[in-house]
Amino acid sequence: MSDLPHRLRDALQQADFSYDSVAELLGPIAHSALSRNETLPGRRRTHGGSPLETLIRLFLLQTTVPLDHAEAALPGLVDRLAVEGILEQSVGEVAARLDVRPYATDDTSLWVVSDLTPGLDGGPQRIGTEHVLGISPASTSLAQLTIRDQVGTSLDLGTGCGVQALHLATHSNRVVATDVNQRALWITAFNAALNDVADRVDVRNGSFFEPVAGERFDLIATNPPFVISPATGERLVYRDSGLPGDRVVEDIVKAAPGMLTEGGWCQILGNWIISEDQPWDDRLEGWLSDEVDAFVVQREVLDPASYVELWLKDSGHHGAQDYLTRYDTWLSWFEEQKIEGVGFGWINLHRRSGARGNVQSTGASNPKRELLEWPYDVEQPIAPALKAWGEAARVEVTEDSTLVLVEDIQQETLGQPGAEDPSTVILRQQRGLRRARQADTIEAAFAGACDGDLAVGQILDALAQILDRDPAVVRSSYLPIAQELVNEGFLRPAPGTPGPAA
Template sequence: MTQTATDFTTGNVPDAPRSDLPELLLALSRDLRAISYTVDGVAEALGPSAHAALGRDQLIPALLVSGRLAGSDDTSVRALAAVVQLWLLAVPQSVDAIDAALPHVRTQGLADLGLVAVESGVVTAKVDLRPYGWDPNQDGSGGAELWVASDLAAHQAPGVLRHDHVLGIGQASTTLVQVTVRKHSRRALDLGTGCGIQTFHLLHHCEHVTATDISERALAFTRFNLLLNAPQLNLDPANLEDRVSLRLGSLLEPVAGQRFDLVVSNPPFVITPRASGETPSGQFTYRDGGLPGDEIVASLVRTMSGVLEPGGTAQMLGNWEVVSGSEWHDRPAAWLEGQDIDSWFIQREQVGPEQYAETWLQDASENRDRAHYRESYAAYLDDFASRDVGGIGFGMIWMRRRDAAQAAIKRFEEITYPIEQPIGPHLGAAVDRADWLVGASLPDTRLVVAGDVTEERHQRPGALHPGVILLRQGAGLRRTNLLSTELAGFVSACDGELTVRQLAGALEAILGNAEDIDPATFREGLLAGVENLVLDGFLIPAQEKETP
């Protein structure tokens, strides 16, 4: 998939919201805030059960609740119900109801902005416009209350999605938000911006963001969303380019020759069978990269270092194929061969070809046409079989263009159980610990047990000693570590009073009286175990211990 990279500055793209009408954008944001069309406002109005169901794309409970609210004597309650039904539930409304709910922008203004269609006094949503936000410091930055426009989803509109569908706030986008390490950056890149979710968060801790996409409609939605939320994002609508550059083009082509401190990407990583003679118009641009197999992710991993400043990081989501009989990380490891780049792959899920096909055919509502579904399902299975693919992995990727002061990191982990969210701060802390160990003298360090760590001991009834000793993390990646007897003894003595060298010497003396051990081998093995516990956050330098 190739396309010439160009600056995107137009506010008027066919079949996309208009961002060149600043007075109407201001009126719309004023009206939405006045009726509490916010995350908290909608949640309070619908109630916990209906709001939770709406989060699962189940509309019926919210339809029932909003229907009752529409008959309220309170005009503000009726106004919120009308807007919820219009944009979240895709229920047509009367012109009178929308004019009353949004008195400054009114129905005509919404139509001019390309958000609704009006016919015979009935207002129909052309887009999904929903509240979005986060609490202060939830992602390492300040909080925000925003609105996000995207195309209507499969549960809101009949038929198969259009191939240039602009995806809204989905699980993948929020996963990337939560996994991103939030540090101040001078220049950031949002690769494959979609409707702009990642850019919103980047603007809170980055001086300038370049947002790219292959889809002109996606960039139009992003521009609309940025300007609608300009005050909350600290943007000057008259000089958007001072902080945000929108670039049209494929993959890294739009930023060739540029360097960034941070790159985030939720790329079109879905593995889709390629048909002979297929053109981009036959692909779903929001998810299909247009390359065979997992090559879209592979190509980004192989070339990402070319757009990173020294020490710069990249975080992305991706799929990778697992060839039958191989380990899941064999292919990602091959992508990294010959590169001077740090990497950390965390596989969160692995599914078989059948489940993968079912997931993505349903995602685009392709299961609504039985004949098309059968043909497409078979194409998926044939495509995977042609490469002997036995499974497809999904996970998170962290990369860094290393400099001399940083640790060499090559990690592949499979973590399929629930982890703490947002996980970004914990990933950042883990990298910081790895870098700290490069310059630190571990034997001369005083360590303490991290505050979220607990110990479990298991033994057979009547046994004198435990057969299994486990350390568990209650936060972050929530790892479990199986300890040897000597390492368990070391951890139990880590109160910040003695150095690692002193504790190791004490253990050596105690165990040496009871066992025949080689001092050098003992210390080497113990220090390796301690270093791993520090890397994973079970043990931390004493100065990091929080004051109660």
């Protein structure tokens, strides 16, 4: 690629075209309005003609700017950007043909090029079949759940504009980004050069795992085209796989274990069918390989009507002449397929490694599984909690294990005012998934006593003696509960013990 991305980066830096500077100049009202696709409040705050104001108006507000303002903000670049299809010129004016947007995370600041955001100010929402989506709620969700350990090789499967590849490049020696959309690959390569990571990002054309056949990766992150729809009408590549039902997600889940290195992760954002004749978790468990531990979290469920409305609006068909026909066709197909809802969430696959000290693999015949319905508020980014889940999956709690209470756990007690004892005790996480579980007297006391000094069996024996219970019965009853507390992130191995203690 030419030096254009590097020169554009220099101009964006010189104008201070960053997320924080844009937010400060627009102010909270205009910045919030822009997130709702309304540009007028932003236009009212960007009349000064400075380079930053010009770039905001040009790329974010999609307004034409005077040619001299554009040349001041992008010195020596306007003609070249027009040749590359990023800008277009008319008499004395310049307009954007692609979106160039500052993007910030906790640890990095980036710029992301994509197709223009459709539907600003109530305008037409319709997009082309090769549309390259920019930063979206889905891409942000995937970025927040992706584990950020330093790794050798990563795969961004279905890269789109390449935002996941840019994230992966911050902690991977090498990133492969694949897509079937040639425009998406050009934009991804441009974004990699724009953000000075082109030497670490390898873009490849092809469907799903075909371009990387025979390779293995330490980390796979994917937000595939998962929309569940009948095979009618035009296909929007960024959201429609062309496969029936939720087959695209199923195929990735089944193929990914063979693409992972030992200890590697595949993290998927997806949709799945909730059928009339099978619970969602039973259905997804049938996709899972014994080669991986799996943590699946269903975050949201939409009924058929809500789901169809969502995606017809996304494609710009709401209010179109054929809207009702498309709506009816889609709902009829759902009925034929006996689909009563669509689930949305995360699928995390961790290829298991061997035993390490007192922290053991559960064995090929007994992989760790958790399929959790969790529509509640969670801490973001959620990735550290998912990594902790993977570490806990390798912990086999025995009577000789030493455990500690995770630092953010709090105990809540409920009962009538003045009562001698609470009627209910709840252990609640303040971070991560923010799980809560009701505990009886022994479980709560056991959790509180886990400070790394005494072994599990010693603590249970002491509680049995205090409560005048049979020690053998207490051990047999509460050792599985101790395992649950580790699995769910309430307890962890004490520091200094073999294995992945914190």
